[in-house]
Amino acid sequence: MPIYTPPVRDLQFGLHDVLKIQQSGLPGHDELDRDFTEAVLDAAGKLSAEVLAPLNMVGDRQGCRLENGVVRTPDGFKAAFEQMKEGGWTALDCDPEYGGQGMPYVLGLATGELFVSANMAFNMYQGLTHGAYSAIHAHGTDEQKQTWLPRMVSCDWTGTMNLTEPHCGTDLGLLRTRAEPQDDGSYLITGQKIFISAGDHDMAENVIHLVLAKAPGGGEGTRGISLFIVPKFLVNEDGSLGDRNGVSVGNLEEKMGIHGNATCVMNYDGAKGWLLGDLHKGMRAMFTMMNEARMGVGLQGYASAVAAYQSAVDYAKDRLQGRAVTGAKNPSGPADPLIVHPDIRRSLMDQKSFLEGARMLSLWGAHLIDKAHQGDAEAEGLISLLTPVIKGFLTDKGFETTVLAQQIYGGHGYIEEHGMSQFVRDARITMIYEGANGVQALDLVGRKLAAAGGKPITGFFEMIKSFCKDHAEGPLADDFIAPLKAASKDLQTAAMFFMERGMKNPDDALAGSYDFMHLLGHVALGFMWAQMAVAAHAALAAGGDASFATTKLATGRYYMQRQLPMTATHLARIQSGADPVMALDAEAF
Template sequence: MPAYTPPLDDYRFILHEVLKVHEETAIEGYDELTEDMTGQILEEAGKIARDVLAPLNATGDDQGCRLENGVVHTPAGFRDAWNLLVEGGWPSMECDPEFGGQGVPSVLNMTVGLTQSSANMAFMMYSGLTHGAYSAIHTHGTDEQKRMYLPKLVSGEWTGTMNLTEPQCGTDLGLVRTKAEPAADGSWKVTGQKIFISSGEHDLAANIIHLVLARTPGAAEGTRGLSLFIVPKYLVGADGGLGERNALSCGKVEEKMGIHGNATCVMNYDGASGWMVGEEGKGLRAMFTMMNEARLLVGMQGLSQASAAYRAAAAYAKDRLQGRSVTGAAEPDKPADPLIVHADVRRLLLDQKAFVEGGIGFLCWVTMLLDAEKRHTDPKMREKAGDMVALLTPVIKGFLTEEGFRLTVNAQQIFGGHGYIEETGMSQFVRDARIAMIYEGTTGVQALDLVGRKLALRGGQPIMTFFEYVKGYIRDNEDDLALAKDFLNPLKQASKDLQQAAMFFMQAGMKNPNAALAGSVDFLHLFGHVCMGLAWARMAKAAHRAIQEGHGDRAFYEAKIVTGRYYMRRVLPETGLRLARIETGADPVMDLPADAF
């Protein structure tokens, strides 16, 4: 099985030389993000990822979760690993100090999550869903609910879930049938079945706090009639102690393509006691607090699997002897040359390397905007950052998961037949990465959200802010001739492609909505590539500066520049292809009659 070594140098470079987080004093808590502080935390997170989580990855895949007598048993070693995280305070990093959290900014927490998810995605899902439940209750819950549930969700003593999907509805939540009837004591009796519930039942924690969408009596049809309820596995007393088991159960653990180590459950609610979160009929609004956070985390998962797979593929390509270089033997004292001498293998690896390293820069920048939305001292900057996060969330989710899966497959390809057998571990990366394109809204749903809602958000202000940001970056750095030729000029062209596509939607989409929606996934990818191009331009600038100033490892910075140049020359021109597809409009997609399929 492939060993995992976290890319700590890449994290340091992004946080402190590209984003310069420690200099952003207007964002609360960023003055504490010194290089020593982030370095110590990421080094410890990396040790856990390397020494504890990565060795359990194959175990979780092989053993899976099993349901016996109503109890779901997680794979061997998972409970000890969870206790280690809890004892170390890792689940509490980003949480509110009022409830036992450490108040660490999101950008550092996300980087820790990327490190640990790269090592064991299925295991880290237990923590990710718990943080989402914490966020929903923290934002929309009553003071009593916060006092009762948050401290133990923060500590990791309890975990949380999100219950939306039912057998008859996935994306279309207006079809939810689960009912909630009022009880005399102010609680509600929740009845219905939810499916595909990640971490729905397990043996890691003493209690599981389910957040369940349900319909109250007389509620409006569609999503406007949905309310959100806290439904704990065990009822919680006024003193915080656990009482009797609630009327809910796991009916089945799904057999899945991947993420076997996470318990994906069918959950049955049989008049279970629940407590409403927020206002009646406003449940979807409260649930979207959790879902939008989850979409960023799922984008991170797509990147994480590509990252782990790339590192395994790079190590294999430098070790595996196959054939000779076409320009002459690279290692004549050996029976063959390593795979990495072959141009097509290098192409596969560079596609992965450029995506993984650029993706870290893209993800950390958006997470920094999320911090600005929550923590910036200027209310106008908080609003502006929030608009950008809303715009870029579907891009993070859709683009990083689609490209992450594609490049994980490319990593498997480098192993040839050995990548198809289980002992190398490459198959697991592919199978685990596949779900990220589906849950929390498929790529098509993200594209529909981006084109149908986010482009028009606040009269188009967020997308205009993005364009102005890119233009401003190019303008501010155009005197740097090396940067302009290799990075800024390609970025300028890609940004023009994105603007032209947006203009096409505005013109053609008004007459025929399908003209926009037929190109929505292409637009999402086009947008993603522009964001990656921006990330690489910023990284190249930082690398050039480091070389000029003569600090650090020159080879590290030179590799950044060469890798970034590859992305700008070989990958970023895809924006032109995406634009050409978009401008064909609806006809090629919609002309074929349904009965001809």
């Protein structure tokens, strides 16, 4: 059975030694001292390791059931959800006006990693609710906020996002769900949505669906789309639950993974709903939820791999196979443990160096969101640029990491008894939902690079340049600064290639978009590792935890030497242009 140990020490390092959140000057951050954040993370870790992680395989094996129109969750899920609610975890970074605790988003993300690593499918119920809460909080009327948010913050009511239809996914302009206006200001919603995560379940009193639909007069394409609040049960004026609305579960999807989460076909048959935000401006309101969800999926991408990696390390230390080529390391036993072999070490170092870099990038991204919420336009532009990278790159590499962890087990990794295949199957969806990763790459190159006249990407280059200049001299120059400068130069060359060739032949840019997403991802992780190296070196100089700091530096050197050079490969692929990609006629495939 897989093991899981919450990486509280590493999260603390990221929050305090690298980000220095208590000194950030943001409102409320001055209260986030080490003792406070450690207490929060320890408590979240205890819930994750002792309650959620043991239910992970249960959820995978039992799945959800549709009985008489009601979705039943796996054994233990409902009791665990009550513990999550009672502990206030669903309200951690929500607005105190509606029952939240008002903590920064970065702390919410840190605790979120622990919950996802322990049980990704379970955490989706509250994660999607948080996204729906954010959309209503940002775009709802005062009356809507008072009606829906308090019980969504507590997760007495949970939330969903309804976009996809059987005939359209990314191309939402094709959707057919209709909204007919009524005399009382409400709308009747009719249509079918598919792939709706947490669409229904038995852990909450009500489910609040945010549904994209077309109202009369909106025209064609996405410009005609509006967003509606459509509850499972109508709500009376006194806040009590009323009649069942015209929304039902048509089916539960049979999926490759995340079996513990109910992925539903939702049928809307004249269901009563209320406009959220402006009429025919639904995409703007929905993107509030989608951008948060993409950050959350990026988190899922690496967090699901954390538990897989930990189990792989444990197995590599315990499993005896072969002898080390340099001489027996376990002479009293019949063989040496797997971990003595260089190729096993390579795999584990690939995993470890990615996961710790991904954790730091996600924490930084959350910190940028906290800054953006305080009106920092530069931070808002930068996180907008990085969101498709966090979603796309971290999920691609996160899935790859779960496969590497499974491979450590050999044939036993392919057997369900050990639980490693679940990590692979669960992680696979992260590359697909909330915008498939190819779409993330197109968004990055087609929209985000040129956004605000290119200020965000230029600002990113300047940030790295300034950092490298500040640390050009000293013990980290050769191992960290020089590789980061070289990788950043590759990234700038790729961006210049798009500028020079993209206008003449857009296919040249789009054919290289996926490579650019990974190139930028590697540079971002290299930047994170360089900052972590500075913090670790400073800790050593100050007499801190020498074992932790030296391990951090060695792991960072591995990434800079063995992973960051991939930027040159991605650049070469980008510079080959569209010709190799588009050479064949469609009939030749």
